[in-house]
Structures are given as structure tokens and as C-alpha cells.
Amino acid sequence: MKLLSKDTENDSAGQVTLTPEQPEDMWHTYNLLQVGDSLQASTVRKVQAGNSGSYCIxxxxxxxxxxxxxxxQACQLQVKGINIQKN
Structure with missing residues (x-):
């Protein structure tokens, strides 16, 4: 896993930016996350455009x-939460 940036305080509060490079990095991320943390990630959404098909954004x-x-089995991290920032 690549650590891109780190901004932490003495009480372990703060922010880190990570980039997973191997499948097992998801396991390490799973052990770092806690309920109540905020998580930012990029994703792809499929948009239906009527009868003309669909496109991805x-x-x-x-x-x-x-x-x-x-x-x-799949080395995938599944996180559920509510949006806290507008897209």
C-alpha cells in the first residue's frame, strides 16, 4: 500500500490518503477503518439515457x-454508509 499523505494529531485523529497496490492491501484497510470514519473514494455510475442507451460517469x-x-475470497472491501458531501 502506498501512503500518499498523512495529517495526524497526538490523539490519533487525522487524515491519511492511501493507494492499494496489492489485493491484500484491502485487508489492511479493513483493519484501519472504524464505524464513524469518513471515507472518500472514486466510483463509476451507470446513467440510463432513455431509449438511446446508457453511459458511465x-x-x-x-x-x-x-x-x-x-x-x-475476492479480497474486496465492502463499506456501507451515507453520503456526507455533495458530488
Missing amino acids: HTTVTICVQTIDFDS
Whole structure:
């Protein structure tokens, strides 16, 4: 995992920016996250355009973490939360 930036205080509060490079990095991220943390990530949303088909848009979401789950078979991190910032 690559640490891009870190801004922490003495009481362990703060912000870090990480980039996973290997599938097992999701496991380490799973162990770092807690309920109540905010998480920002980029995602792709599929938009239906009537009868002419659909297209994809890239967006960034910021959520307040409610539940965290790790799928060890697929090495995927599944995070559920509510949006706390407009896209």
C-alpha cells in the first residue's frame, strides 16, 4: 500500500490518503477503518439515457462509514454508509 499523505494529531485523529497496490492491501484497510470514519473514494455510475442507451460517469463519493465487511475470497472491501458531501 502506498501512503500518499498523512495529517495526524497526538490523539490519533487525522487524515491519511492511501493507494492499494496489492489485493491484500484491502485487508489492511479493513483493519484501519472504524464505524464513524469518513471515507472518500472514486466510483463509476451507470446513467440510463432513455431509449438511446446508457453511459458511465466517474464521480467521487464521501461517506460516513456505518458497516465494514471484508470478502476474503475476492479480497474486496465492502463499506456501507451515507453520503456526507455533495458530488
